[in-house]
Amino acid sequence: MKRMLAGVLVAWAVGAEAGVEVVITRPAAGEVVFGEVSIAAEVTSGEHIAKVTFMVDGRIVRELTRPPWEVVASMGQDNTEHRLRVLARTAGGSVGEATLVTPRIVVDEEVTFELQQLYVSATSDGTRVLDLEKGDFEVFDEGDRQEILNFARGDVALTAVVLVDASLSMQGPRLAAALAGARAFFSGMRGLDEGKLLIYNDHTELSTPFTNVPEVLLAGLAGVKAGGGTTLNDHLYLALKLLEQRQGRRVVVVLSDGLDANSVLSASDVLLKARQSQALVYWIRLREGAKGGDTEPPPLFSAWRNAAWYREQLRTLDEMVVEGGGRVTIVRELSELAPAFAEVMRELREQYVLGYYPSNQKDDGHWHRVKVKVGRDGVRVRTREGYLDI
């Protein structure tokens, strides 16, 4: 690999029109940016500020109507310049703006950097902790402490696939409650977020495009009927695969009332894919009226499955979810479904993003164990347990 020298970087703040002054305070001038980046601006004016627009490379990221004037935007993984622009408009119509161009890294050697992004949920006594700073975190990759390059807190854009089981067992109020849950999730989407809805049984009943328009996601739901078998593994794999080409935080939210019955892929096949994709998987398991513990496999066998298979399936899917930093939620009443979906979205909105370049990257396909520590008593963190070094 060759390494080249850093180039010249330029950033400037454009002087405001009379009455509105805008200064981009973050990222700092000359800072190289990758992945999810926090953009902050100071806006001062004698008039009331009606709207502040944040743009990246000519595209509107977000518009805010009240402070703090701060957003998180995705810069992607490419080593390139980015043009950040912040426009502020007052109630009286005055406009001010600032522009910042972040540099690219100019290097002697071509280095393929795989930025590792960790999405971290921090809780204390079950309540999410939202005021941690970059310095509160330590990241260890295979035991080696890593330098945290990127840090963002709060709202980070996501791309989510919501998988809803519409097999025969989901007939009637169950499916209605599940679709209400999907609506609750999508209604929490914001500007840069994108979603996709996949309703499945033994095949795909409904598949929407990726979009951030809720109406597109929710169109056609009225015609969906429950029936057929369950191909949870196949559709989990499909969701992970389709997310591959999407930027930013990748999330799968899957609702199922049972385990897989008819898939051609096994849970182990999906686990491999999940490890490659680094997506967060949230599994909402509907166990309405179910007896036995949460680890109890279903009492019935099927032509394709037996008890040993179900045990293995349960264990592997659980491992996949936990390993990826997600969560399994057991729901026992239909009325809890929509809140469960909404809670997932809430958690996603309140996560931290830590980015780092692994110091021990070898591209050898091995699993790297990752650990995140936080320097505050009583705070527990949950994030991805590792990644495949490929």
Place this chain on the structure above:
Amino acid sequence: MRHTWAGWLVAGCCLLLPTAARGQELPAVPASGDPQVRTAAPAPAGGCQLPLTAHRRRGLPARAAALIMSGQHGGAVAFSFVTVPLESKAGTVTLAYLLDIDGTSLFGEQPGVVVPVEVVVYAMAAGGGVSASSSLVVDADPGVCPAVLSPAGLRVVGALSLPESEHALRVLVRNTVTGDFGVAELPRALPALGEGGALLATPLGVEPAVWALAVEEGSAEVLRPVLAPTWLEAGMTVSTRPVVGPGMTLPLLLPARGVSPGTRTATTRVLDRQGKEVASGELAMGSRETGALGSLDLWKVEWKVPDLPPELYFLEVTAPGVLAGSKVVGTVPCLLVEAANTPSPAVWAALDGVVVPEETSRRAAYQAGRGRKGEANPKVKAGYRAALMQLKTGGLDAAVAAVADLERPLLASGSSGELEGVIWAELQVARDLAGSRPESALSLTLLHMKLYDRYARARELLPMAHTRRILEALTELWLDRSRRPETRSQAADLLANLAATLQDAGLDATAARLFKRSIDVDKGCAAGLIGMAAGLERSGAYRPAVRFLEQLVDAHPDHAEGKLRLAVNHLRVGSAARAERLLDSCLGSDAPPWVRIVAYQELARVEVGKGRLDAASSLLGRARREGLEDEQIRLFQAFLLDRQNRTREAYDMAATVTAVPTGSEGSARLRYSQWPRDDREVIRRRLDEAAPAAWETLREAVGALRWEAGS
């Protein structure tokens, strides 16, 4: 063809049922003699009175003696038993035996009749002579005591006095009404004494006391150590066949004499049915209760079940004797299942290697009404005749409606005695008709099939249950009376069709019994063989499923679905080479598309298992070129491309998955997971074709009898 077991039979999983206190009055039992069918007496006050009494009978009917000495093993009635030496005095041992009988196979569906159950036990000495015997009869009324009907069934406990030397026990259990029986031998029921008189009897598993109990009359006191064991928790009892899951820890009790008090460990061997050792280990000898069983001590131990495929095994425990260098051995059979909640029919079927002997089952004769005496309810008979007369006046639909109008109020009470009465009345009329026109029994069967459809549409469950029984009875009657050469195969089809209906309704045990009957009637009955196999497969009993599917493919080499199911199950039991050949044979264009799709998927899976991703991909590509479009084929292809690091191609393939149209029947794999239906549809078509002639036959039969009005 009759299969031989290793001599041990199987207990099923137990349902939780209460046991009653001892010493309660029992229903009056008729004098001994040839048992006859009797209609149930009204239930005694307080309902079922347990335990039942197993009455001693002097002498032994010739048939029972012949069966028990015949050397046969198996039969239609499944049971398991274990022995416990209770007391040893002056060279004589009191040996208790506990016999657990599967209620479903013993009683079938016989509500409303008292069934004398015969239990005969012979103790065979090493030289082949009979040292002691016992012949008991238990009068069980499933209508009063439904507990005996469940898979948990009936436990009979008795005792024999034997000389203190090695004995095997031969046991016969027989339903004297239907004639169904089971025979088995328990080798080393009383083991030989070791050096210095040491003895290790059969290790005893422990289970909840859920069996409906029958105790040998006059032996309650002698049997107290096993009936009310002080060495067990309340509500627990000795198991005749521990049912275990891999990795679980099984508590056992070792009845032993002459084992050194300081013994810390015993060695274990696990043997398969052929006697081959498949696992070995040690177990720690826990606490010892001295003299808990007469002259025997009880050692409490725990055995860690090794990870083995589900099967019947024999656990052999060897402990050191008091005399240096001596040892004692005790063996207990254990049934390894996949999960504690394995459905009971699968537990029985998992070790059901026995085909009912070829002689005609008396159950079938009973169903056909042969040997059944007594006049049925004349009003019901008259009503049924009048309904059938509608064939001549109002046509088929009118006759069907008239039968339904007759049956509904009669069946409304749900009383088992009344239900049985309606069956008998309709059967008697059917016998009358069959006297002059044997084929009229088939016609009546078709008529009741129409009636079943009507009841099913209206979800009338009691009439549906009644119709299923009368359908079985009429089919057996037809089989009994018809002399046409094609009757056997057609009757088998009818029974298999009925079984499939039961399978749809979730009545697995009865469905299995009828599938088995259909196969007994016609060894090549495709619907029976595939239906039986599908039920076993769904219960996780793959090896028995393979047996039935091999029989199917042997009889019908071109049966595509049969070959596919056989291949899938061969993969499960480790016969990959056979599976691959079968899957290859399913790819021909004459096989249904769904069969070919699943075959391609499974073959691709086999290639993946060998690490040949290209070959797997190539197979799926071939499937698509043949026009076999299926979401899961494309998904599997995407997965394989991913595995080959062709991630962009994999993505492009995945992106097309949701665009594949799916038919109204769902995916091919879903189709496989449903109950087989192609053979049923063939049967239905044949019946539809036979129907017009059948109605004509019935009309003639009805006309020929010239029933008088009101008779």
